[in-house]
Amino acid sequence: MAKVNPGAFIRQVRQEASKVTWPTRKETLITTGMVFVMVFLASLFFFAVDFGIQNVIKVILSLGS
Structure with a gap:
């Protein structure tokens, strides 16, 4: 694995985090x-x-007694 400086690492993390699709409030509820029902x-x-x-x-x- 290649070494990455901290600045590049932070940029990569932000770039990947921007790709995340977060659920809506309704979907979460x-x-x-x-989950509670199950x-x-x-x-x-x-x-x-x-x-x-x-x-x-x-x-x-009880059969033994």
Whole structure:
């Protein structure tokens, strides 16, 4: 990798940063809402799986007593 002086590096960083397409406020809010919904659904799924495994283990352990 070639050595670049600090001034040229800063110019390159600014040039690359100007190419970034930033999301609009609406897109950000919609995406954030989608993330919250998916987190909620995933938590419900893992709660149900945990509850099921817990009951299966209780049944297995109660067979031994």
